[in-house]
Amino acid sequence: MKINWREIPSPCYVLEEERLIKNLQLMKYVQESASVDIICALKGYSLHATFPTLLQYLHGATASSLHEARLVYEKMGVKAHTYCAVYVPQDFDEIQNYSSHLTFNSLSEYNRWKDKVAEGISCGLRVNPGYSEVGTELYNPCAPNSRLGIARNLIGDTLPEGIEGLHFHALCENNSYTLERVLLSFMGLYDDLLKQVKWVNFGGGHLMTKEGYDIEHLIKILRQFRLQYPNIEQVILEPGSAVGWQTGYLMSTILDIVQNDKLPIAMLDVSFTCHMPDCLEMPYQPKILNISEHGKYEYYMGGLSCLAGDYMGTWKFEQPLNIGDKVIFDDMIHYTMVKTSTFNGINLPSIGIWSLTQKFQLLNSYGYEDYASRLS
Ligand SMILES: Cc1ncc(COP(=O)(O)O)c(C=O)c1O
Incomplete structure (x- = not known):
């Protein structure tokens, strides 16, 4: 063009609509081939004039604050999968109006808020999968002493009552082979807990729209995961960069x-x-x-x-x-206007x-x- x-x-x-649609078509193909839901991470891509287009291909969006959740609700017309590193007390009630899922970053956060969670909202915990390949420390959620995600040894054999999902985010512009290695560690550490959940969220960082990304390999490992955990109803991926990549x-x-x-x-x-x-x-x-x-x-x-x-x-x-x-x-387009x-x-x-x-x-x-x- x-x-x-x-x-x-x-x-x-300047966003090129044609390039955006090309990315979205590919993501839709992954969703349909692997039976997963892909949602857009607003922290990476928030060009809301295109949200109606996004919704024709993706399953919604993920938010990391009250304002992002509200933007999803107002401009996309769906409720957000919300994960905040820590929930701001004065935002908590309102954030629920715009959210279908709430993910908590620590057990103390969950215990603080669990009785205030409205009916119909599904709660999850963000956990540390114990492995990542993110070279830049600034972007590595699994770096030593990371504040993002609960360490395995802090959770017992049974998930706290009311927890229906597990979430990790450990990739940054990575490929499917890195995801495979992260999943190996994640399943090794959390196998027993994965058998107790309804949904799992593999976070962002899946750069599936980058040239050379092995889409069929991604689909294969997602399918394998689905077969291994038939109890899990929904597998979610929440990339931001991949939506706006090269658009x-x-x-x-x-x-x-x-x-x-x-x-x-x-x-x-x-x-x-x-x-x-x-x-x-x-x-x-x-x-x-x-x-x-x-x-x-x-x-x-x-x-x-x-x-x-x-x-x-x-x-x-x-x-x-x-x-x-x-x-x-x-x-x-990604990680520019949002920052x-x-x-x-x-x-x-x-x-x-x-x-x-x-x-x-x-x-x-x-x-x-x-x-x-x-x-x-
Ligand atoms: C929890 C979480 N989900 C999703 C994303 C989106 O990642 P990306 O834009 O690299 O796909 C991030 C990025 O920091 C994140 O922290």
Whole structure:
């Protein structure tokens, strides 16, 4: 699909509807082939204008706070599978209005809230499966002394009364072979408890829409799990990244080019720290569209905040860059707009969709009021 970038205001997150649907079709295929329910993790993907589309393919969404649960309820029209690392007391009643499932991160949390859980809501415990392959400590829920998920030795042979599900989250942009190894550890530790539950949630981090992901292997291990635990009525996967993976861009414009040392720096109307924070946190260098790795004109890309580290490596272009040129960062839909900040008073990029009908639809743009209303 050819996007007409000139139609789009800069800076802007641009989702390609066609790519989103392609991801959703693949996820639907997994659901149907393996008899599992896939729900979207809002923490990674919350572009709610597309929630009606998501619902045509997926089974709903997972929330990690009152506001996410409400967004699921209001914009998707279904109740959320909610897991909060800790429930905020003043939110607990309202969160139940928007939730079908509540998962608790510790036994003390469950004991604190269990008598207040409304009828019809299914409760689960998040447990530590005892194994993960997440290299970056910041994203590793199974790191030593992790606060996320109950350790096996803290639960006896029988689940607390009222617990109907077990949940783990131990993957981060991983493949099905990693899931297989996590499941081996999970089943080894929790086999007796798995025989007591109605549902199990394998968390997120299943990057099934990434090129090269072995979908058939995923389906095979999910089916095996289902056969091993016929008592389990529902197996849930809750990826966020996989929904928005490679579905769009952050379009920016070069405002200035400075050179204080060896290499020139293109000063952009976007910021890594404000608009692409995972580049600095993970860290990773995003791709820029339409550039050749062998170009001879090398530039840093600099963000517009005054954070000294608001840049991320260099890129090589075939032509010298000019003020006014567009720089389009690839794969900027998941974990971007959900994590933006207005540090330095920097405005948020607009959000838009390049639709199936080859038209640009501006969904939202921001200004001073959005910045000021977050402060007082
Ligand atoms: C509990 C839980 N579920 C789901 C997800 C979504 O993971 P991903 O976006 O990597 O698929 C996360 C991410 O941190 C998570 O913590």
